[in-house]
Each structure stands twice: as C-alpha cells, then as structure tokens.
Amino acid sequence: xxxxxxxxxxxxxxxxxxxxxxxxxxxxxxxxxxxxxxxxxxxxxxxxxxxxxxxxxxxxxxxxxxxxxxxxxxxxxxxxxxxxxxxxxxxxxxxxxxxxxxxxxxxxxxxxxxxxxxxxxxxxxxxxxxxxxxxxxxxxxxxxxxxxxxxxxxxxxxxxxxxxxxxxxxxxxxxxxxxxxxxxxxxxxxxxxxxxxxxxxxxxxxxxxxxxxxxxxxxxxxxxxxxxxxxxxxxxxxxxxxxxxxxxxxxxxxxxxxxxxxxxxxxxxxxxxxxxxxxxxxxxxxxxxxxxxxxxxxxxxxxxxxxxxxxxxxxxxxxxxxxxxxxxxxxxxxxxxxxxxxxxxxxxxxxxxxxxxxxxxxxxxxxxxxxxxxxxxxxxxxxxxxxxxxxxxxxxxxxxxxxxxxxxxxxxxxxxxxxxxxxxxxxxxxxxxxxxxxxxxxxxxxxxxxxxxxxxxxxxxxxxxxxxxxxxxxxxxxxxxxxxxxxxxxxxxxxxxxxxxxxxxxxxxxxxxxxxxxxxxxxxxxxxxxxxxxxxxxxxxxxxxxxxxxxxxxxxxxxxxxxxxxxxxxxxxxxxxxxxxxxxxxxxxxxxxxxxxxxxxxxxxxxxxxxxxxxxxxxxxxxxxxxxxxxxxxxxxxxxxxxxxxxxxxxxxxxxxxxxxxxxxxxxxxxxxxxxxxxxxxxxxxxxxxxxxxxxxxxxxxxxxxxxxxxxxxxxxxxxxxxxxxxxxxxxxxxxxxxxxxxxxx
Numbered sequence: 152x153x154x155x156x157x158x159x160x161x162x163x164x165x166x167x168x169x170x171x172x173x174x175x176x177x178x179x180x181x182x183x184x185x186x187x188x189x190x191x192x193x194x195x196x197x198x199x200x201x202x203x204x205x206x207x208x209x210x211x212x213x214x215x216x217x218x219x220x221x222x223x224x225x226x227x228x229x230x231x232x233x234x235x236x237x238x239x240x241x242x243x244x245x246x247x248x249x250x251x252x253x254x255x256x257x258x259x260x261x262x263x264x265x266x267x268x269x270x271x272x273x274x275x276x277x278x279x280x281x282x283x284x285x286x287x288x289x290x291x292x293x294x295x296x297x298x299x300x301x302x303x304x305x306x307x308x309x310x311x312x313x314x315x316x317x318x319x320x321x322x323x324x325x326x327x328x329x330x331x332x333x334x335x336x337x338x339x340x341x342x343x344x345x346x347x348x349x350x351x352x353x354x355x356x357x358x359x360x361x362x363x364x365x366x367x368x369x370x371x372x373x374x375x376x377x378x379x380x381x382x383x384x385x386x387x388x389x390x391x392x393x394x395x396x397x398x399x400x401x402x403x404x405x406x407x408x409x410x411x412x413x414x415x416x417x418x419x420x421x422x423x424x425x426x427x428x429x430x431x432x433x434x435x436x437x438x439x440x441x442x443x444x445x446x447x448x449x450x451x452x453x454x455x456x457x458x459x460x461x462x463x464x465x466x467x468x469x470x471x472x473x474x475x476x477x478x479x480x481x482x483x484x485x486x487x488x489x490x491x492x493x494x495x496x497x498x499x500x501x502x503x504x505x506x507x508x509x510x511x512x513x514x515x516x517x518x519x520x521x522x523x524x525x526x527x528x529x530x531x532x533x534x535x536x537x538x539x540x541x542x543x544x545x546x547x548x549x550x551x552x553x554x555x556x557x558x559x560x561x562x563x564x565x566x567x568x569x570x571x572x573x574x575x576x577x578x579x580x581x582x583x584x585x586x587x588x589x590x591x592x593x594x595x596x597x598x599x600x601x602x603x604x605x606x607x608x609x610x611x612x613x614x615x616x617x618x619x620x621x622x623x624x625x626x627x628x629x630x631x632x633x634x635x636x637x638x639x640x641x642x643x644x645x646x647x648x649x650x651x652x653x654x655x656x657x658x659x660x661x662x663x664x665x666x667x668x669x670x671x672x673x674x675x676x677x678x679x680x681x682x683x684x685x686x687x688x689x690x691x692x693x694x695x696x697x698x699x700x701x702x703x704x705x706x707x708x709x710x711x712x713x714x715x716x717x718x719x720x721x722x723x724x725x726x727x728x729x730x731x732x733x734x735x736x737x738x739x740x741x742x743x744x745x746x747x748x749x750x751x752x753x754x755x756x757x758x759x760x761x762x763x764x765x766x767x768x769x770x771x772x773x774x775x776x777x778x779x780x781x782x783x784x785x786x787x788x789x790x791x792x793x794x795x796x797x798x799x800x801x802x803x804x805x806x807x808x809x810x811x812x813x814x815x816x817x818x819x820x821x822x823x824x825x826x827x828x829x830x831x832x833x834x835x836x837x838x839x840x841x842x843x844x845x846x847x848x849x850x851x852x853x854x855x856x857x858x859x860x861x862x863x864x865x866x867x868x869x870x871x872x873x874x875x876x877x878x879x880x881x882x883x884x885x886x887x888x889x890x891x892x893x894x895x896x897x
Contacts, residue, residue: 219509245275263614297317304657329534332435332453335638342432342634347594352460358490366591368467368492373589375469375494377581380418384565388444390520398543402451404458408530410441410448414465417443419472421553424481425533425546429639433594434489437533442550449543452488453534459489469495474557476500476512476549478587487594496584499553502560506567516552519559524548599627610650617692617703622653624688628681636673643673656703658685658696792878 217224224230255894300743346363353359361367401410414420421442429435439450439459452459465471466485473493475481477500485491503510513524528545535542564577573579598604603626604611611619626649633640651666660678663685667674674681688697695704 235656318660337457390555402454421474423549440550447547483592493588496588498584520552618653620692621688624684
C-alpha cells in the first residue's frame with residue numbers, strides 16, 4: 152500500500168507543477184497546520200520528499216508489528232480492530248492518491264468490500280503496474296522524466312562515496328529510461344518450444360552444445376569428495392565491517408579475468424544473483440554478487456554476459472566451497488544465461504531447514520550477525536543502469552555476511568545430535584546441496600490445449616463453452632506474442648484482462664482495448680490479431696456476430712444446456728439421478744433442435760436405482776437384522792407385567808392401577824404415568840390377588856386369561872416371558888400371604 156502511495160507521489164511530481172502538487176497533497180492529507188505551509192510554495196521535489204518522511208516513519212512502525220505471531224495477536228479484538236482501521240485508512244488514502252493523478256493517467260482500484268487480503272494486494276499491484284506502464288508510454292513518446300541527480304555506481308571502480316540525489320523505493324526510478332538489454336546480447340534469446348541445449352565452453356573460448364536434458368558435468372559433481380577442512384570443526388572467522396570492506400565493480404573482460412584469478416586463491420566464496428523476469432519471457436540475470444572474507448564484488452552480468460563463462464574455472468573447482476542461500480533458482484539461472492555450473496555447493500537455506508530454524512536470509516543474518524537487512528529492493532528492476540548506490544549496497548549485503556553465517560551453521564550442524572534417518576547433519580546438508588547443484592534448466596513448457604486450464608484454474612468454472620474457447624484463443628495468442636517480444640505474458644496482458652474479454656466477448660478493437668487496462672504497447676500494436684482470434688473462436692464454437700451492432704449470439708445448444716440445469720429437480724432418497732425429457736405430442740424432440748419449447752421440459756426419474764444406492768440399502772437391511780442386546784433395567788419386571796396385562800385386555804377397556812403416594816393417599820393412574828411410587832394390586836379381575844375370598848368366577852377368569860396369554864407368551868422373547876412367569880408367581884405368593892395374615896387376625 153505504501154509502495155502505491157509513493158508511486159502516485161512520484162507521478163504527481165513529474166506531471167504537475169509545484170503549486171498543483173501542493174494543493175493536491177493538501178486535498179489528500181487531513182492536516183490543517185503543517186510545517187510545509189508557508190508564504191513561499193516549496194518545490195515539487197521538496198514537497199514529495201517531505202511526504203516520504205511520513206511514509207518512512209509509518210513503515211518503521213509497521214516493521215515492528217509481530218510478523219510470525221500475527222495470527223495469534225489477531226485473535227484479540229483490540230488488535231484486529233486497530234489493524235482493520237489502519238487498512239481502511241490506507242485504502243482511503245490510496246483512493247485519494249489515485250483520484251488526484253491526471254485523468255489520462257488515472258487508474259481505478261477494485262472495490263475493497265468483500266476482498267481478501269490477497270485480492271487486495273493483487274488489485275494494488277495491478278494499479279501500480281498500470282501507473283508505471285502508462286508513465287513509460289510517455290517516455291516512449293518523448294516526454295522524458297526529470298531528475299538528473301540520481302545515486303549511481305560507476306562500474307569499473309570502487310564505491311568510494313555517495314552522490315547526492317534521489318531514487319525511488321522498490322526500483323521505482325523516475326529518472327531512468329530503461330532500454331531492453333536483450334537487444335545488446337551477442338546471442339539472440341531463444342524462446343522457441345525446442346528443448347534447452349546446454350553450452351560447454353572450453354579453455355580456448357570455443358564451445359559445443361550438449362545433450363538436452365543431460366547435465367554436462369554430472370560426473371564431476373557426483374564423484375568429487377569433500378575435503379577434511381569442510382568436515383572437521385574450525386574456528387569462526389568474524390566478518391569485516393561493511394564500511395571497511397572494499398567493493399569492486401566488474402564490467403569488463405579484464406576486470407573479469409582479474410577477479411577470477413583472485414577467487415582462485417580462496418577456500419570459500421559467497422555467491423548471490425539478482426534476476427529480472429517481468430520484461431523477459433524466460434528472465435535474465437542482471438547482477439551477480441560474490442564475497443570473500445575480505446572483499447566484495449559486483450558483476451554487471453548484462454554488460455559482460457558473453458564472458459561470464461570464465462567463472463567456470465572457479466565454480467567447477469571442488470577445492471573452493473561455494474556458499475549460496477536458496478540456490479534452487481540460482482543454479483538454473485547460471486546454466487541458462489551463462490553456461491556456468493557449480494561443484495561443491497553449500498546451501499545455507501538447506502542447513503537452516505535441517506536445524507528446524509526459519510530459512511530466510513534475513514533471519515540468518517539477524518540471528519548470527521545482529522544485522523537487519525533491508526529487503527525493500529527485493530523486487531526491484533535490476534536492469535537499471537547506472538545502478539543506484541542504494542541498490543548496490545542492498546545487493547552486497549546479501550553475500551557480505553553469508554560466509555560468517557556458514558561458519559556458525561557448520562558449528563551447529565557438527566554439534567547437533569545426528570538422526571537415524573540422515574546421520575551426520577553436516578554431511579547430510581552437503582549431500583543435499585550436491586543434489587541441488589545437479590539441477591538442470593528446462594524451458595517453460597506450453598500446451599495450447601492444457602496450459603490455459605492450468606494457469607486460469609478455477610476462473611474457468613463460471614464460463615460457458617463459447618467463453619472458454621475465446622479465453623483459450625486469447626491466452627494462446629498472449630503466449631505467442633510474449634515469446635516474439637521477449638516479454639513475460641503478464642507484461643503483455645494481465646490475466647484479469649483475458650477474463651474480461653472472455654466474459655464480455657468483444658468483437659471490435661475499441662472494446663478489446665477497454666478490457667485491457669493497462670494496455671501494453673504489444674496489445675495496442677496487435678489489437679487486430681486479438682480481434683481475429685476472438686472471431687475465429689466464436690465461429691468455432693458456433694456463435695454468430697451481428698455485423699451492425701457487434702453483439703454475439705451464442706448457439707441454441709449452449710442456451711438449452713443452461714436452461715436444462717435450472718429446471719432439473721432431484722428426488723430425495725430415491726437412489727436415482729433425474730433425466731430431462733422434452734415432450735412435444737407423442738414424439739420426442741431434442742432440446743438442441745427446438746429451443747423455443749424449453750418450457751415444456753419435464754423431469755423423469757430413472758426406475759432402476761444406482762448401484763451405490765442398492766449397496767447402501769442392503770447394508771442398512773443387514774444392520775437392522777443384527778439382534779440388539781437386551782439389558783434389563785431396574786423395574787423391568789413390573790413394566791413387563793403391566794404391558795402384558797394391557798395387551799390381554801379388550802380394546803375398549805382402560806387399564807388403571809392404584810398407586811400409593813409417600814403420604815399414604817391412594818389414587819388411580821394409567822401405566823404410562825408411573826413415577827416413584829409403590830404398586831398396589833390392580834382392580835382388574837385378572838390381577839386381583841388381594842381378595843379375602845376370591846370367588847369361583849374370578850378364579851375362572853384368571854385361569855382363562857392365563858390360558859389366552861399362553862400362546863402370546865410363547866411368541867414373546869424369552870426375557871419378557873420369564874418376566875411374565877416371575878410376576879405371576881409373585882402375585883400368587885402375595886395372595887397366599889395376605890390370606891394367611893387375615894386368618895391370623897381372626
């Protein structure tokens with residue numbers, strides 16, 4: 152966000168006079184009184200520089216936020232609320248900056264409502280690219296930007312002091328007009344689909360092409376043995392202060408040879424590369440940094456690109472240890488651009504991961520050297536020449552402290568407890584670095600029928616077949632144009648512009664340019680080819696274009712498919728998938744044949760359930776057939792007795808039971824109302840066991856009831872039948888006891 156604001160301020164400074172800039176900043180800011188407000192209006196440069204001071208102070212505050220524990224702190228409402236307020240304030244300030252840019256250079260940021268942080272970041276970076284690219288278009292038209300007092304390093308001499316001036320943050324150099332370095336290369340860049348063939352240079356300067364996909368020095372790298380000095384403990388060598396270390400810039404053949412001779416006498420060197428890939432299809436290595444224990448080198452790879460192969464004398468020497476950090480891409484870039492290969496590599500990134508430490512270079516330098524690296528130029532445009540001093544200082548720091556970090560990591564690896572899976576940790580890191588140095592470079596692959604789907608991903612989900620075909624055609628044209636112009640596909644046309652074209656289906660050059668914001672020079676020059684690609688894709692998919700209005704009419708089949716999806720209904724738990732059937736009289740008519748009768752769609756469910764549903768039904772039946780365990784609960788005998796007697800009664804007769812409450816009172820209630828009470832003998836004749844003199848009719852009724860219950864009892868489970876028998880015996884015993892007590896009283 153701050154990068155966007157600084158970009159807008161630079162554009163303001165270059166395009167507006169001082170008074171306009173002053174009034175613009177007063178509109179943007181909420182200050183009523185500021186030290187800048189005086190009788191004399193300050194210069195545009197002074198005003199923007201003063202604004203940068205506030206931005207740098209804000210950056211310093213942001214850098215103090217907890218980066219690694221940010222999610223933990225976000226769980227607290229106060230912290231998350233403050234961060235949301237700052238984010239909204241930054242967005243408002245960005246919108247204000249964008250509105251004050253001249254109309255012909257103005258960009259519109261995407262609405263921030265409902266956007267994720269990643270989507271916000273993408274929208275902001277696209278807006279920055281739009282402003283910068285439009286500004287470069289003015290450069291091409293002859294409107295050169297001002298600002299001659301730039302910080303610069305003169306290649307071929309040491310950096311003795313700073314030259315006053317100003318350079319923008321993150322590579323935004325308002326005073327530099329960049330010409331494509333590829334135009335000055337001795338060998339033309341090969342962006343064809345042919346596989347990459349490595350070059351093998353000989354001592355006399357001649358070279359031959361190796362076999363594609365085969366590392367030319369594989370045997371040399373695999374067979375060399377590590378020296379004892381690398382495997383045994385050694386004392387840590389402190390690094391020299393940055394100010395006391397000489398810096399040598401190399402941009403000539405003589406300087407390269409002198410540096411190679413000096414590096415051949417060293418035991419360890421630290422190496423890093425600065426790469427640019429936005430305005431190049433395969434990317435290009437722009438700067439190389441090499442540090443020894445007592446000197447730093449900056450190599451202008453763009454100027455002496457054809458002589459960089461001389462470094463193989465040092466880089467393929469197994470007696471010299473090459474220390475990289477995160478060398479995966481560096482190894483590939485060295486092969487692609489310079490045909491340079493590395494033997495005896497130590498990757499500090501692998502060492503940090505092996506020790507379960509954060510594997511960033513900034514952490515390593517901060518942890519071992521107590522020096523904080525400023526990473527603001529990490530994404531800078533390293534094609535800028537002359538190279539600003541700030542960027543040169545940034546570049547040399549990446550290797551200046553790396554050898555001391557290697558010493559500390561080596562000690563930690565030697566003293567760390569080995570693991571059964573990897574053994575000695577130092578040897579493990581060296582072997583993993585050896586495997587990494589065997590990586591071979593391969594050109595970006597491209598398949599016209601597959602690559603666009605892999606690149607666009609989920610964005611294709613909401614497109615119709617015609618729109619997908621248009622997207623495929625535009626995507627493939629962009630890749631071909633990027634290869635021809637040696638630009639990255641993103642520099643030719645953003646992915647969002649491709650989606651816009653596919654969604655709106657424009658058929659005129661003007662409408663296509665409206666979808667491509669920002670419009671690159673390649674798109675503007677080849678807009679006719681894009682129109683042809685869109686029209687051919689529409690014709691291939693069966694769509695028609697109205698010659699008068701330019702509107703696109705999609706095929707009836709595509710319309711029918713869409714309507715069919717909206718009319719499909721699904722039957723719940725039927726096990727069958729619905730099928731759409733069109734009925735017109737007695738004859739079936741295809742949806743594609745008559746689109747006007749789409750309202751007559753009906754849903755017909757298949758009769759045969761699916762195999763999955765049949766399997767699930769059989770599984771459910773098998774589960775129900777499994778006998779369930781019968782666990783008796785307290786009072787189960789009483790409950791079983793009541794249930795059995797209720798079943799024996801006629802349907803029109805209620806079952807009531809006398810219950811005795813704790814206070815001694817009695818009342819009658821149904822069996823389902825039983826609570827914590829004492830059951831008394833029931834008033835039903837078949838259960839009446841407390842009669843003093845049961846008559847013969849009652850005895851006959853009881854016997855008849857028991858006789859009727861016998862077949863029912865036999866049909867019941869064994870546990871309930873046993874409960875029934877025990878209840879009957881208990882009732883007879885209770886009746887006999889009561890008769891005995893009555894006789895005793897008499």
